[in-house]
Amino acid sequence: MTAQQWTLTLVVASFALYIGIAVWSRASTTKEFYVAGAGVSPLANGMATAADWMSAASFLGMAGLISFMGYDGSVYLMGWTGGYVLLALLLAPYLRKFGAFTVPDFVGDRYYSQTARIVAVVCAIFISFTYVAGQMRGVGIVFGRFLEVDVDIGVYIGMGVVFFYAVLGGMKGITYTQVAQYCVLIFAYMVPAIFLSIMVTGNPIPQLGLGGVDIESGIPLLERLNGLNTELGFA
Incomplete structure (x- = not known):
């Protein structure tokens, strides 16, 4: 099999897995859906x-920001991670204890x-659209690269798959689909x-190798990476 055929096989298999999980865990009540x-x-x-x-925002966006901005781009990484924490x-925790379905x-x-409540709705819509726009663009770029299709078509493919398992499974389906995505x-x-x-x-x-020595040059790996950062203008 060619690389393109392997790519198509793996993509279709992963989509089939996600859709299968959504069907298996489809929501039957409002509480399960939300x-x-x-x-x-x-x-x-x-x-x-x-x-x-x-996700695409981290895998592509953060890597791109840090590559182009150097250490200055790390502020986005810290803000992104800190926001999750x-x-x-x-x-x-309090949202769950309170029993509310939405923020x-x-x-x-x-x-x-x-x-x-209205301010929270506006903030939620703005943040969601901003986040989804970046994610869908990332999906389009990835599909366009690996499936050799136009970026717009890649976006439509990704939207179709996400729409299917989100509507069918609700939060329950999305959660278990995300678990499968985590493993992948x-x-x-x-x-x-x-x-x-x-x-x-x-x-x-890798964690131990980072503190090891480069086999080719005999220089500590961290020292070599620091030199690479200097050469690229990041330091």
Whole structure:
């Protein structure tokens, strides 16, 4: 099989997996549709959140920002990650305890204010559209690259798949689909890292290889990476 055929096979297989999970975990009640029945385990929730973080916005956008902006681009990475942590610590637990389905419902009822509810709705819509626009653009670029189609067609393909399992499964289907995506993504992240670590340092554990010595030059890897940053103008 050619590389293109392998790519098509893997993409179709992953889509079939996601759609199959959505069918298996389809929501049957309002609570399941909006909050997955409040029965998702912490491990599954963590995997789903991690899959959201390791998305097109991170995989392409953050890498691109840091590549073009150097260390200055890391502020976006810290803000992105810090926002997830703050959301998980300060809002998510209380939203679940309160029993609200949406953030605007929680904010409006918590502060007894219709104005606060409207502000939360506007913020949620603005943030969601901004986030989805970046994600869909990333999906279009990836599909355009690997499926050899136009970026716009790639966006439509991605939108169709997401629409199908989101509408069918609701939050329950999305959560378990994200768990499957996490497994795919973490595998895709780790395999190149492991082989690069073996090739450069001879150590199969990337975290340990980072503190090792470059086999080719005999220079500590961190020192060589610092030199590379200087050559590229990042330092």
